[in-house]
Amino acid sequence: xxTSALNARAGLKRDRVRDYLLDLIGDKRPGxxxxxxRDLCRELGVSRPTLRAAIDDLERQGMLVxxxxxxxxxxxxxxxxxxxxxxxxxxxxxxxxxHWLSRVLEFESAPAGARxxxxxxxxxxxxxxxxxxxxxxxxxxxxxxxxxxxxALVSGLTPPDMESGSFYQLLRARFGVDVRTAIxxxxxxxxxxxxxxxxxxxxxxxALLFERTTRDAAGRVVELTRSIYRGDRYRITSELHxxxxxx
Amino acid sequence: xxTSALNARAGLKRDRVRDYLLDLIGDKRPGxxxxxxRDLCRELGVSRPTLRAAIDDLERQGMLVxxxxxxxxxxxxxxxxxxxxxxxxxxxxxxxxxHWLSRVLEFESAPAGARxxxxxxxxxxxxxxxxxxxxxxxxxxxxxxxxxxxxALVSGLTPPDMESGSFYQLLRARFGVDVRTAIxxxxxxxxxxxxxxxxxxxxxxxALLFERTTRDAAGRVVELTRSIYRGDRYRITSELHxxxxxx
DNA sequence: CGACCGAACTGGTAAAGACCACCCTTGGCT
DNA sequence: AGCCAAGGGTGGTCTTTACCAGTTCGGTCG
Numbered sequence: 001x002x003t004s005a006l007n008a009r010a011g012l013k014r015d016r017v018r019d020y021l022l023d024l025i026g027d028k029r030p031g032x033x034x035x036x037x038r039d040l041c042r043e044l045g046v047s048r049p050t051l052r053a054a055i056d057d058l059e060r061q062g063m064l065v066x067x068x069x070x071x072x073x074x075x076x077x078x079x080x081x082x083x084x085x086x087x088x089x090x091x092x093x094x095x096x097x098x099h100w101l102s103r104v105l106e107f108e109s110a111p112a113g114a115r116x117x118x119x120x121x122x123x124x125x126x127x128x129x130x131x132x133x134x135x136x137x138x139x140x141x142x143x144x145x146x147x148x149x150x151x152a153l154v155s156g157l158t159p160p161d162m163e164s165g166s167f168y169q170l171l172r173a174r175f176g177v178d179v180r181t182a183i184x185x186x187x188x189x190x191x192x193x194x195x196x197x198x199x200x201x202x203x204x205x206x207a208l209l210f211e212r213t214t215r216d217a218a219g220r221v222v223e224l225t226r227s228i229y230r231g232d233r234y235r236i237t238s239e240l241h242x243x244x245x246x247x
Numbered sequence: 248x249x250t251s252a253l254n255a256r257a258g259l260k261r262d263r264v265r266d267y268l269l270d271l272i273g274d275k276r277p278g279x280x281x282x283x284x285r286d287l288c289r290e291l292g293v294s295r296p297t298l299r300a301a302i303d304d305l306e307r308q309g310m311l312v313x314x315x316x317x318x319x320x321x322x323x324x325x326x327x328x329x330x331x332x333x334x335x336x337x338x339x340x341x342x343x344x345x346h347w348l349s350r351v352l353e354f355e356s357a358p359a360g361a362r363x364x365x366x367x368x369x370x371x372x373x374x375x376x377x378x379x380x381x382x383x384x385x386x387x388x389x390x391x392x393x394x395x396x397x398x399a400l401v402s403g404l405t406p407p408d409m410e411s412g413s414f415y416q417l418l419r420a421r422f423g424v425d426v427r428t429a430i431x432x433x434x435x436x437x438x439x440x441x442x443x444x445x446x447x448x449x450x451x452x453x454a455l456l457f458e459r460t461t462r463d464a465a466g467r468v469v470e471l472t473r474s475i476y477r478g479d480r481y482r483i484t485s486e487l488h489x490x491x492x493x494x
Numbered sequence: 495c496g497a498c499c500g501a502a503c504t505g506g507t508a509a510a511g512a513c514c515a516c517c518c519t520t521g522g523c524t
Numbered sequence: 525a526g527c528c529a530a531g532g533g534t535g536g537t538c539t540t541t542a543c544c545a546g547t548t549c550g551g552t553c554g
Contacts, residue, residue: 013538036504047539049296052506059449066449069504069546075479188435188453188478190307202322204307206435206453231435260508283534294509299536315535316516 013046017054020044025063025074033071034064060190060204102145104159105198106132109151119213120150121221127151133162134198135227141199143229149222153177177222182214186236191228199230206231260293264301267291272310272321280318281311307437307451349392351406352445353379356398366460367397368468374398380409381445382474388446390476396469400424424469429461433483438475446477453478 017040024034034040037055041048055072058064063075109127117124129151135143154175161170171177189209196203207228214223271281281287284302288295302319305311313319356374364371376398382390401422408417418424436456443450454475461470 038504049540050538053537060451060453066505067547068506069548071504071547185482186433187482188455190437190451190453202306202312204437204451206437208435235432235434285534294511296510297508300507302535313535314517316518316533318534 013050014054014057017044017046017051018057021054021058021064025058028074030074032074034074036071100164101136102133102163103136104131104133104162105144106130107159107162112150116148116224119221119224120148122150122152129154129157131159131162140233141230142233143227144195144198145225145227148224153222171222178217179214179222180217182212184210184212186210188231189228195228199228201230201232208234208236260297261301261304264291264293264298265304268301268305268311272305275321277321279321281321283318304451347411348383349380349410350383351378351380351409352391353377354406354409359397363395363471366468366471367395369397369399376401376404378406378409387480388477389480390474391442391445392472392474395471400469418469425464426461426469427464429459431457431459433457435478436475442475446475448477448479455481455483 021034021040028034035043037048037051041051044051055064055066059066059075064072065075066072107129109129112120112122112124112126112128114124116128117126120128122128127150128148131145131147131149133145133147134141135145154171154177157175161167168179171179187209189207190204191199191201191207193203195207196205199205199207201207207230210225210227210229212223212225212227213221214225216222268281268287275281282290284295284298288298291298302311302313306313306322310322311319312322354376356376359367359369359371359373359375361371363375364373367375369375374397376394376396378392378394378396380392380394381388382392401418401424404422408414408421415426418426434456436454437451438446438448438454440450442454443452446452446454448454454477457472457474457476459470459472459474460468461472463469
């Protein structure tokens with residue numbers, strides 16, 4: 001409106017709206033309604049298409065559910081039903097054929113903070129090393145890995161250490177960390193803008209989200225990793241054996 | 248505006264535009280450019296937002312690729328490289344807790360045809376039973392299963408047989424089919440319109456596509472199943488154990 | 495008292511216009 | 525010949541305005 005400047009830079013209204021909605025979602029419980037689109041527009045000072053675009057994003061991610069004529073509601077909690085279990089040996093391995101390399105995008109240490117401290121089983125003030133790397137096979141980006149590990153475990157680790165070779169091998173050989181077990185969940189998702197850029201796929205492309213907690217022989221948490229794998233180039237293959245049976 | 252009727256029904260402009268674009272894509276080769284958005288608007292007599300919404304859809308499906316400042320291009324062919332392999336044991340089992348039920352949506356027998364015959368290892372003229380069922384847990388739709396099996400194996404099977412209980416148990420008890428192994432691939436996808444309706448999730452919601460080939464003790468193919476699981480309610484959990492290690 | 499119907503919400507779709515950010519090309523200048 | 529800046533093309537974002545389509549609920553009429 002009106003004269004000039006000061007609207008040029010804004011950092012994308014849609015992002016601002018999305019953040020606002022995320023806060024709002026955080027404060028509410030699944031099933032609860034959020035304000036109507038028109039109210040939110042007034043509240044945020046944006047047009048309805050802009051607002052709707054933001055809601056579209058969140059709906060695609062399952063955080064919101066729209067119901068025509070009724071309203072928009074907080075999405076159901078992801079049940080994390082311990083649906084699958086009973087794994088007895090590794091079922092997944094990176095492709096043996098291609099040549100894996102990684103490009104380190106971030107490499108920094110910071111205090112754990114409450115959430116990470118809990119999940120890594122360290123104190124909130126302990127430094128945690130955060131490494132983000134793009135994993136590449138045959139010059140093609142395949143996955144983005146966001147790794148968190150207690151910095152104390154791997155003091156002296158440098159970015160080039162993370163660019164090739166087996167990280168677990170390195171942990172054992174150089175740092176004496178005896179990686180033993182991991183619990184991993186896999187769920188489908190779609191790429192956001194950043195991920196799409198890095199992976200060279202369209203935004204909202206199907207992808208797999210791996211979340212892995214790795215422990216050493218003593219049961220200490222060694223690593224917490226969230227990885228996004230391209231859906232168009234990656235699939236999980238498994239062989240099932242039935243003794244009794246299932247549904 | 249103006250007089251009346253005849254604009255009420257229209258079948259959604261966006262769909263009309265999408266169909267137009269699909270035709271256009273069919274005529275071109277990957278990498279080729281399509282006309283500019285503004286040209287297409289004039290051509291089709293729709294506004295740019297409407298046109299862009301249609302292009303958004305197709306881009307999400309990977310059929311088009313937009314490049315800022317350059318144009319919009321036909322997407323690359325889907326390569327479906329088989330990258331992962333080396334599964335050694337079972338890692339996945341359906342949830343034991345909730346109460347699974349199924350609603351049979353289709354149940355019909357037809358000649359296999361070339362493709363199915365090959366995959367089921369029967370002759371193309373052999374009848375194949377196709378069952379589509381919606382799997383429900385606690386009144387909530389969880390997955391759509393499309394099952395194909397040689398009709399000869401299960402003559403006398405009725406739709407109610409597929410609505411509850413363990414299908415594999417039934418196969419063994421009633422038909423003497425000794426289900427033994429399965430090879431399964433899992434990949435991420437997004438729901439299409441029909442799937443979204445059935446599962447009660449938005450279109451383009453993240454989902455898991457399971458494809459399973461099941462064999463009996465004699466190595467005969469018993470079943471070929473493609474299932475779509477809701478991504479917001481379903482995740483795979485697995486526990487990994489390292490002897491040597493991996494990347 | 496009950497069934498209906500309509501007002502007033504809700505989200506869904508669409509138009510038209512403006513301006514920004516990016517890319518490539520071209521033409522002028524060095 | 526080579527460099528560089530400007531222009532005109534592309535897609536990207538946003539606003540404003542309008543109307544359609546389900547849902548709900550309360551008032552009215554039978």
